[in-house]
Amino acid sequence: MKSFLNNIRKNSILALGGFVLAGILLILFPHKIANLAGYVAGALALAFGVTKAINYFSKASVKRVTVFGLTIGILSAIAGIYIITKPYVVSDFIVSTFGVIILVDGILKMKNAIELKKSGMSKFVPILITSLIGILLGIVFILNPGLTLGTMLRIIGGVLVFIGISNLITFFGITKEYKTIINENGEIEGDAKVVSSEDEE
Numbered sequence: 001m002k003s004f005l006n007n008i009r010k011n012s013i014l015a016l017g018g019f020v021l022a023g024i025l026l027i028l029f030p031h032k033i034a035n036l037a038g039y040v041a042g043a044l045a046l047a048f049g050v051t052k053a054i055n056y057f058s059k060a061s062v063k064r065v066t067v068f069g070l071t072i073g074i075l076s077a078i079a080g081i082y083i084i085t086k087p088y089v090v091s092d093f094i095v096s097t098f099g100v101i102i103l104v105d106g107i108l109k110m111k112n113a114i115e116l117k118k119s120g121m122s123k124f125v126p127i128l129i130t131s132l133i134g135i136l137l138g139i140v141f142i143l144n145p146g147l148t149l150g151t152m153l154r155i156i157g158g159v160l161v162f163i164g165i166s167n168l169i170t171f172f173g174i175t176k177e178y179k180t181i182i183n184e185n186g187e188i189e190g191d192a193k194v195v196s197s198e199d200e201e
Helices: 002-028 030-057 067-085 087-118 124-143 149-184
Strands: none
Touching: 002 030, 002 149, 030 067, 030 087, 030 149, 067 087, 087 124, 087 149, 124 149
């Protein structure tokens, strides 16, 4: 059970740091974040294509890039240049990607809720509800990426902030209930002191 709580704690901290920060940035600067993502994606695709071409035409005795690899590299470079000049073309991809992230987080939350229910803890209900909300929102974002970019990204940002904060609140609630169960069962945390027969005398 302690290892399970430690896993939830790590996930909560990551969610608070990553999701909340990303959510705030999306709420404040949705279009800038979308354009930045487009520039980064384009630059990576261009760098990949240029690297493939350099490796193919290098004078090395052993060429690791085939003609097919060179073709992929050229197409990647062309796509990268196109994305850099028009970064907004990846907006739908951005929305769908966040939809997948939210969907996966919802599924993981549902798994945690099931584990808590099996452990006899009552805190599984809020986690189950938030997991269902996350799954539904994730599906909506994946199936409807073409909605207004600014509005959609702000919604995603709000959802990410909600996920991060709810994860942290859930962790504290579970920890409190776990300590209550430990106290009721009469279990004492800490190192036990071993008393020898000589000490008793």
